[in-house]
Amino acid sequence: MDDKAIADVPVAYKKIWEATEELQFNMASDLLTGSLLKTLVASKPSGRLLELGTGTGLATSWMVDGMDEGTKLVTIDNNKVLVDIARDALQNARVEFVLADGYEWIQNYRGEKFDLIFADAIPGKYELLEETIGLVKRGGFYVIDDMLPQPNWPEGHANRVERFIEELEKRKDVLLTKLNWSTGIIIVTKLK
Numbered sequence: 001m002d003d004k005a006i007a008d009v010p011v012a013y014k015k016i017w018e019a020t021e022e023l024q025f026n027m028a029s030d031l032l033t034g035s036l037l038k039t040l041v042a043s044k045p046s047g048r049l050l051e052l053g054t055g056t057g058l059a060t061s062w063m064v065d066g067m068d069e070g071t072k073l074v075t076i077d078n079n080k081v082l083v084d085i086a087r088d089a090l091q092n093a094r095v096e097f098v099l100a101d102g103y104e105w106i107q108n109y110r111g112e113k114f115d116l117i118f119a120d121a122i123p124g125k126y127e128l129l130e131e132t133i134g135l136v137k138r139g140g141f142y143v144i145d146d147m148l149p150q151p152n153w154p155e156g157h158a159n160r161v162e163r164f165i166e167e168l169e170k171r172k173d174v175l176l177t178k179l180n181w182s183t184g185i186i187i188v189t190k191l192k
Ligand SMILES: C[S@@+](CC[C@H](N)C(=O)[O-])C[C@H]1O[C@@H](n2cnc3c(N)ncnc32)[C@H](O)[C@@H]1O
Pocket: 027, 028, 029, 052, 053, 054, 055, 056, 057, 058, 059, 060, 076, 077, 078, 079, 082, 100, 101, 102, 103, 120, 121, 122, 123
């Protein structure tokens, strides 16, 4: 099996990738992560989805492709240049692009919980984990990538990742599987 032979790349992906390269944005999610997200999203018909860290919309494009007509996605980033690229390329009424600080958004959100959260920014992952996991419905997924060493990791980040994984593994309200695949993925299912 060649796991990198991916035939169903989203139509919007090429345009977004070109803009991503032009910007030299070096925190982009990879194709494998995108493909996994699409498959997980499709398991949540009429679902409510949250992405923390839209970037230029690469992972967003995969999530959109996994959504049925009743599913809605909220995606958050604090960088207007990136959000504008994602919004322009995807133009989808079922996606709410929110230009906001993730710390504030997570702490102020009072709406319905989510069936799947892709946490791809510091807030919602290394910080405000408790609050963010608290936004996942019972049976819902919390998905994170970049758990394996990445070229853009700053000094000391490896220790932070190790502590974060230990913290997740101690929790009694989740089941999780660690995948040494793509950039290092953890799929977490919420039990309560
Ligand atoms: C790893 S990148 C996201 C990549 C994206 N998911 C993709 O598919 O390519 C992390 C993103 O988090 C955003 N970010 C960083 N700090 C943030 C904050 N405090 N609030 C909201 N977004 C933030 C950055 O602008 C960046 O786009």
